Amino acid sequence: MDLVNYLQDRLMFAVPKKGRLYETALNLLKGADIQFHRSKRLDIAICLNLPIALIFLPAADIPTFVGEGRCDIGITGKDQVMESNVDVDLGLDLRFGKCKLQIQVPRNGPYKKPEELIGKTIVSTFVNLTKQYFEKLEGVKPGEPLKTKIKYVGGSVEASCALGVGDAIVDLVESGETMKAAGLHPIETVLSTSAHLIVSKHPSHPELVEVIKSRMEGLLAAQKYVLCNYNAPRNKLPELLKVTPGRRAATVSPLEDDDWVAVSSMIQRSDMANILDQLKSLGASDILVFEISNCRV
Structure with missing residues (x-):
């Protein structure tokens, strides 16, 4: 059964199901008085006091679901929105989950600035943002071939240089301790990011979207x-x-x-x-x- 049609009387709210944004997102929902009970085996929860259905999804998938209108709003990182290249409104900066998407190179290696990486191999989970950065650096138009090779790795990106998979990485950095432990240091920040409440261009319940935004703005002001x-x-x-x-x-x-x-x-x-x-x-x-x-x- 099509979930959107089955719950068409409710606003579809995509929430990170795990990871660095999960706990804070849940606290934000609680502070906004969005009451729900989630079964451990289900990724759907019905709000008890508002016409909302919470859909728990990987943070990387939320921009696509909201961009395609399958969900009306969602909480995810700005980095995930930019990487997905979808058309959504960055409705509200929630000011948590702050980190930087950085180019990291071996601390004792030969590379001191991004230009020196042109023609080398860059490893990242964020292949689209990495490609866009190096297109600008090389001065080529989108779609034209790059001298630099962009390689996708889904996890443990920081190990790529030590294992000889790449010359540099592009990855999210919070404290930087993981990168230091891997013998890496930053030479450029591609993007500063934080969690955002993102909104579909055509939400099914626009008045309810405004209520949620107002409640979250109040919580942010209180903080x-x-x-x-x-x-x-x-x-x-x-x-x-x-x-x-x-x-x-x-x-x-x-x-x-x-x-x-x-x-x-x-x-x-x-x-x-x-x-x-x-x-x-x-x-x-x-x-x-x-x-x-x-x-x-």
């Missing part, structure tokens, strides 16, 4: 910001609001003491310590910071 509350002398308020302007504007409330006001503002988590130092030096008092579990901004 990026904290709520800062403090008391401020009225005569210092203009200076203090320059430090904590808020996303649109800070909330300012009167206190019983006419010379003071209460201020509430979202501040970036990454700059929190510096902002608190500035508030203190400008005369703010009773400075408190609260975690934001979820929001809409």
